[in-house]
Amino acid sequence: MPRVQSSTTSSVWDLADLATPMAIRTAATLRLADHAYPHGETAEQLAAETGTSTVALRRLLDHLVTVDVFALDVESDRYRPTTLGTQMRRDAPEGVLPVLDMTQAGGRAELAFVELLASVTTGEAAYPRHFGRDFWADLDAHPQLRRSFDQQMNWRFQLQAPQISQRYDWNRFGTVLDVGGGDGTLLTEILAAHPDVHGQVLDLEPTTDAATTRFADAGLTERAQAAPGSFFDPLPTGFDAYLLSDIVHDWDDDHARTILTHCRDAAAPTKAAVLLIEPIRGQGTSTGIDLFMLMCFGGGERTIDDIATLANDCGLALSSHAPVSDGRTILELRPS
Ligand SMILES: C[S@@+](CC[C@H](N)C(=O)[O-])C[C@H]1O[C@@H](n2cnc3c(N)ncnc32)[C@H](O)[C@@H]1O
Numbered sequence: 490m491p492r493v494q495s496s497t498t499s500s501v502w503d504l505a506d507l508a509t510p511m512a513i514r515t516a517a518t519l520r521l522a523d524h525a526y527p528h529g530e531t532a533e534q535l536a537a538e539t540g541t542s543t544v545a546l547r548r549l550l551d552h553l554v555t556v557d558v559f560a561l562d563v564e565s566d567r568y569r570p571t572t573l574g575t576q577m578r579r580d581a582p583e584g585v586l587p588v589l590d591m592t593q594a595g596g597r598a599e600l601a602f603v604e605l606l607a608s609v610t611t612g613e614a615a616y617p618r619h620f621g622r623d624f625w626a627d628l629d630a631h632p633q634l635r636r637s638f639d640q641q642m643n644w645r646f647q648l649q650a651p652q653i654s655q656r657y658d659w660n661r662f663g664t665v666l667d668v669g670g671g672d673g674t675l676l677t678e679i680l681a682a683h684p685d686v687h688g689q690v691l692d693l694e695p696t697t698d699a700a701t702t703r704f705a706d707a708g709l710t711e712r713a714q715a716a717p718g719s720f721f722d723p724l725p726t727g728f729d730a731y732l733l734s735d736i737v738h739d740w741d742d743d744h745a746r747t748i749l750t751h752c753r754d755a756a757a758p759t760k761a762a763v764l765l766i767e768p769i770r771g772q773g774t775s776t777g778i779d780l781f782m783l784m785c786f787g788g789g790e791r792t793i794d795d796i797a798t799l800a801n802d803c804g805l806a807l808s809s810h811a812p813v814s815d816g817r818t819i820l821e822l823r824p825s
Pocket of ligand 1 (some may be wrong): 625668669675691693696718719734
């Protein structure tokens with residue numbers, strides 16, 4: 490196949506050539522933008538700092554210059570990140586480093602895209618095929634992946650959690666169980682803004698330990714707890730609301746039905762609310778993220794009707810839905 494030389498040529502090959510995405514991911518993993526910002530460094534300096542081959546690293550950098558991610562000052566032989574390249578810095582506002590860095594949960598998961606053909610053929614997740622176990626089991630086996638995943642989730646919450654806390658009437662509920670509530674970031678935000686609400690996070694260990702620490706740091710131990718547990722087991726009864734934030738789209742329909750049925754069973758005795766916070770297919774959702782959800786989890790984005798039908802299968806009726814934050818809708822369900 491003829492290789493396209495010009496970075497400005499618009500062609501399918503330009504879109505499909507893996508050299509550029511993998512070069513960017515390699516650079517991000519090696520933190521080249523942080524090392525070389527702002528004044529630039531030579532290939533020799535960068536190789537020494539990153540423990541890489543100078544010759545090979547220079548070839549990587551030269552390709553990144555071709556695609557305008559790095560610039561080369563010919564006189565000093567120094568490479569520095571361009572405006573585009575500085576997005577790879579640790580503290581860049583774009584927050585893309587975790588999904589580029591191949592040693593972090595998000596960046597590592599993207600590598601399973603090489604198995605997309607299998608996902609499209611079977612409709613199932615590619616991640617277990619590539620890494621030998623599913624995403625959650627992999628996080629369980631690698632604590633640093635777990636930490637990086639929780640951080641990635643929380644990055645989006647900088648904007649979304651205050652919106653979710655303020656744009657929905659949480660005061661209607663005395664107690665909230667945040668099912669799959671991660672390290673408690675969202676529940677902390679809700680409880681801090683609504684002093685009469687009490688809550689509990691149910692998630693996998695060690696994330697519940699992180700939630701306990703977060704509640705203590707926020708001075709919320711009187712009103713917030715965290716308990717390890719699985720939403721594939723029966724859930725505790727007695728809460729006024731069962732919250733599932735960014736949970737259902739992680740799962741295929743069969744698993745989603747099991748989770749929703751457990752919420753319904755726990756909610757039914759007191760007619761408690763089941764609250765879903767989800768991206769909604771076609772309402773600003775990214776087709777790329779939807780493919781990622783298929784590839785990584787066997788899940789995907791759903792429409793309001795898709796979710797209502799799924800909930801209905803589990804004895805839950807949709808009573809209302811409304812946008813609650815940038816890119817997220819809250820759906821209120823009640824046992825029917
Ligand atoms: C996409 S994250 C969403 C976390 C949080 N609700 C949020 O909105 O950021 C999915 C969460 O589900 C949790 N999870 C995965 N499998 C679980 C299970 N079987 N039981 C309980 N939680 C689980 C993960 O640990 C993770 O915290």
